[in-house]
Amino acid sequence: MNDTICAISTSQGVGAIAIVRVSGESAISIVNQIFKGKDLTKVDSHIIHYGHIIDDNNIPIDEVLVSVMKSPRTFTTEDTVEINTHGGIAPTNKVLELLLEKGCRLAQPGEFTKRAFLNGRIDLLEAEAVMDMIDSKTEIQRKMAMNQITGKTSDLINELREDMIQIISNINVNIDYPEYDDVEEITNEILIPKIEKLKEKINKVLKESENGKIIKEGIQTSIIGRPNVGKSSLLNALLEEDKAIVTDIAGTTRDIVEGKITINGILLNILDTAGIRDTDNKIEAIGVEKSLQMIEDSDLILFMINNNEPITEDILELLEKIKKKKYLILINKIDLKSKINKDLLKVEPNKIISLSIKENQGIEELKEKIVELFHMDEIETKDPTYLSNTRSISILKKCLKRVEEIEKAIQENLPIDMIELDIKSIWEELGTINGTTYEEELLDEMFQRFCLGK
Ligand SMILES: Nc1nc2c(ncn2[C@@H]2O[C@H](COP(=O)(O)OP(=O)(O)O)[C@@H](O)[C@H]2O)c(=O)[nH]1
Numbered sequence: 001m002n003d004t005i006c007a008i009s010t011s012q013g014v015g016a017i018a019i020v021r022v023s024g025e026s027a028i029s030i031v032n033q034i035f036k037g038k039d040l041t042k043v044d045s046h047i048i049h050y051g052h053i054i055d056d057n058n059i060p061i062d063e064v065l066v067s068v069m070k071s072p073r074t075f076t077t078e079d080t081v082e083i084n085t086h087g088g089i090a091p092t093n094k095v096l097e098l099l100l101e102k103g104c105r106l107a108q109p110g111e112f113t114k115r116a117f118l119n120g121r122i123d124l125l126e127a128e129a130v131m132d133m134i135d136s137k138t139e140i141q142r143k144m145a146m147n148q149i150t151g152k153t154s155d156l157i158n159e160l161r162e163d164m165i166q167i168i169s170n171i172n173v174n175i176d177y178p179e180y181d182d183v184e185e186i187t188n189e190i191l192i193p194k195i196e197k198l199k200e201k202i203n204k205v206l207k208e209s210e211n212g213k214i215i216k217e218g219i220q221t222s223i224i225g226r227p228n229v230g231k232s233s234l235l236n237a238l239l240e241e242d243k244a245i246v247t248d249i250a251g252t253t254r255d256i257v258e259g260k261i262t263i264n265g266i267l268l269n270i271l272d273t274a275g276i277r278d279t280d281n282k283i284e285a286i287g288v289e290k291s292l293q294m295i296e297d298s299d300l301i302l303f304m305i306n307n308n309e310p311i312t313e314d315i316l317e318l319l320e321k322i323k324k325k326k327y328l329i330l331i332n333k334i335d336l337k338s339k340i341n342k343d344l345l346k347v348e349p350n351k352i353i354s355l356s357i358k359e360n361q362g363i364e365e366l367k368e369k370i371v372e373l374f375h376m377d378e379i380e381t382k383d384p385t386y387l388s389n390t391r392s393i394s395i396l397k398k399c400l401k402r403v404e405e406i407e408k409a410i411q412e413n414l415p416i417d418m419i420e421l422d423i424k425s426i427w428e429e430l431g432t433i434n435g436t437t438y439e440e441e442l443l444d445e446m447f448q449r450f451c452l453g454k
């Protein structure tokens with residue numbers, strides 16, 4: 001672990017400047033070998049120095065600024081040097097090459113952050129938040145990542161663990177200094193309400209984490225319906241641009257067109273599909289298959305039908321396929337004569353929105369309905385502190401299940417020391433969320449998803 005790693009930390013390509021980052025025991029002495037300017041081994045920490053990177057023949061490679069940051073007040077807690085080069089591919093690669101020659105190793109993706117975690121500078125949730133921050137595209141995603149980076153999300157977990165410690169110490173006190181006549185009394189009077197409370201708290205965090213997931217991943221939305229009902233027109237209307245091809249020839253959208261919009265700060269990733277109908281046309285058939293797959297993968301389905309065409313059996317069949325998902329039915333072309341009987345749809349009226357994309361009617365109502373459907377107005381936008389990644393949510397779900405089992409065990413009068421052991425093991429499992437306890441494989445798996453140089 002003590003080897004010195006280096007990587008280009010800025011994105012590859014042309015830019016005004018780029019940063020090559022070096023971390024580890026020999027970071028300062030290695031950079032010093034290729035730096036012409038001040039002797040970096042003798043400078044104070046956290047100061048920037050002007051100079052040149054030079055090769056073995058003293059030929060200048062680039063004009064640079066070098067920041068020297070000494071352990072332990074650095075991101076990795078190790079000695080760290082950042083070299084600000086000009087932002088071209090050639091200068092950064094040449095600097096990297098020289099560093100490797102002098103004994104650095106090329107960092108793996110996420111290795112700087114991994115070291116920050118292993119050296120106790122940040123916990124696992126904070127490390128994951130670093131990646132979320134890099135990936136963030138909306139303001140609310142950024143805020144949520146920031147709250148996680150600063151430890152607010154970890155506090156949610158720490159608080160739950162603290163509650164469990166309380167329960168455990170309660171058990172111990174009562175075992176050691178029994179004020180109660182028998183163990184049954186302890187468990188019933190003291191433990192059950194506390195376990196109830198814990199369950200409630202976990203449930204609340206889990207419920208709110210749905211918001212976190214929506215903020216982080218956005219809402220995968222598909223527009224589905226028969227050819228020519230106006231799906232591509234809707235996508236264009238939502239995007240306020242002409243991205244999807246609109247024609248009056250059925251089957252024009254043969255592949256999937258994608259667009260992103262935000263509603264209340266939440267990202268909607270909208271897919272426009274080929275119209276679904278039985279077809280002999282090979283290319284279109286593939287599109288249809290994809291549409292069916294998309295129903296599976298969607299969080300929201302906008303099911304569009306044409307006001308000007310009678311509702312047929314195949315429409316109703318398809319509607320059945322989407323009813324297990326969150327959906328809205330859009331009746332388009334209300335500027336034309338109605339030929340549909342809404343009763344056939346057998347859905348609640350509040351699931352139906354009438355619109356005319358041609359006359360720009362109903363789009364706002366559609367957005368309002370989406371806000372309602374995902375309770376977007378309940379999502380905290382000022383200070384979004386939610387668990388948002390699948391890993392931590394699934395651990396918490398598992399813990400909830402185990403707490404419920406304990407509750408049952410208490411009611412069945414299981415020995416109190418067994419219950420204590422169980423609670424301790426859940427306490428440990430909860431700790432894997434922010435990495436108080438962790439497995440090496442998990443770390444490898446997690447940090448691989450980082451970008452190089454972070
Ligand atoms: N009258 C009327 N025509 C519309 C409306 N929306 C779309 N269209 C027309 O319907 C045809 C098919 O639209 P398109 O978006 O390509 O349908 P898609 O096959 O479902 O993607 C085009 O000629 C559109 O201009 C509407 O609200 N009213």
Ligand SMILES: [Mg+2]
Pocket residue numbers: 228231232233244245246252253272273275
């Ligand atoms: Mg289309």
